[in-house]
Amino acid sequence: MQFIDQAEVEVKAGKGGDGLVAFRREKYVPAGGPAGGNGGKGGSIYFVADEGLQTLLDFRYAHTFKAENGGRGGPNNRTGANGKDTIVKVPTGTVVYDAKTDEMLGDLVEPQQTLCVALGGKGGLGNQHFLSNRNRAPDYALPGLDGEERLLRLELKLLAEVGIIGLPNAGKSTLISVLSAARPKIADYPFTTLVPNLGVVRKPSGDGTVFADIPGLISGAHLGAGLGHEFLRHIERTRVLLHLIDATAEAPLEAYHTISDELQAYGRGLSERPQILALNKIDAVDLSEAEVEDLAQKLAELSGGPVFCISGVARIGLDALMQKVWECLDEMALS
Secondary structure (H helix, E strand, O other): OOOOOOEEEEEEEEOOOOOOOOOOOOOOOOOOOEEEOOOOOOEEEEEEEOOOOOOOOOHHHOOOEEOOOOOEEEOOOOOOOHHHOEEEEEEEEEEEEEEOOOOEEEEOOOOOEEEEEOOOOOOHHHHHHHHOOOOOOOOOOOOOOOOOEEEEEEEEOOOOOOEEEOOOOHHHHHHHHHHOOOOOOOOOOOOOOOOEEEEEEEEOOEEEEEEEEOOOOOOOOOHHOOOOOHHHHOOOOOOOEEEEEEOOOOHHHHHHHHHHHHHHHHHOHHHHEEEHHHEEEEOOOOHHHHHHHHHHHHHHHHHOOOEEEOOOOEEEEEEHHHHHHHHHHHHHHHH
């Protein structure tokens, strides 16, 4: 399935039904009064968050959504039928913006959460509504009002508690494939992962926690370099960041600074997010054990926290790392 996390759609709510001009024409009622009914309300358009959807791919093929118009008022003071509402399912985690004003209309983060994105027009008043002592036979009615019409921008932000970040080829996809049932593409060259990957990792208690592998972060990602500008938004909802540093890289310390600087430049509180640092691929590094420990110590001094030496491929050090992740999530849940 193709991963699409941005889309533009046009929504047009239904027009309200026109009011009716009508008079009573009953036998034995010589002075029948106005009896034109009001028009029905136009249908509205609602977005509903659906857990079963993981991408905005459907909106690549369906760009316009319309609701039904309201019915015209009827004789004998009968109100016209209301237009049928249009329900559009979107993935949970979708943020809806007005594309013209950039105003955020809603953030659908809960399953079955509903957002009205276009309100149907009101029905016009029939002539019976204008009856008064001064006007005993009004011969006019009001037309129905147009429904709201909008151009919307949809952005999907993945819902994950833990975001795995790092430079390309740091081993993020390998780690999520080892920890969960996710099966991302893995290869020994940068930018293998072109879309975020989600995986459910089981806690010791048996509860599932969603991890997200965020691809494409390089220097300048917040400005559009690489793929990071497209996917940095997915980190916004994560509670904890798991930062992988490739121990086999030429400059591991510089790699740490690169990612930290990008989080700071992107803003939205990402640089203040709890971060767990892991030095990955220690099984493949051409360093002695003492040199690996020295590198980990330097990273710890930079980050101000512990650094875990791990290998996703060889499954080294993962138990201690995951224990720290669970402790961090539990502490945040209590605060």
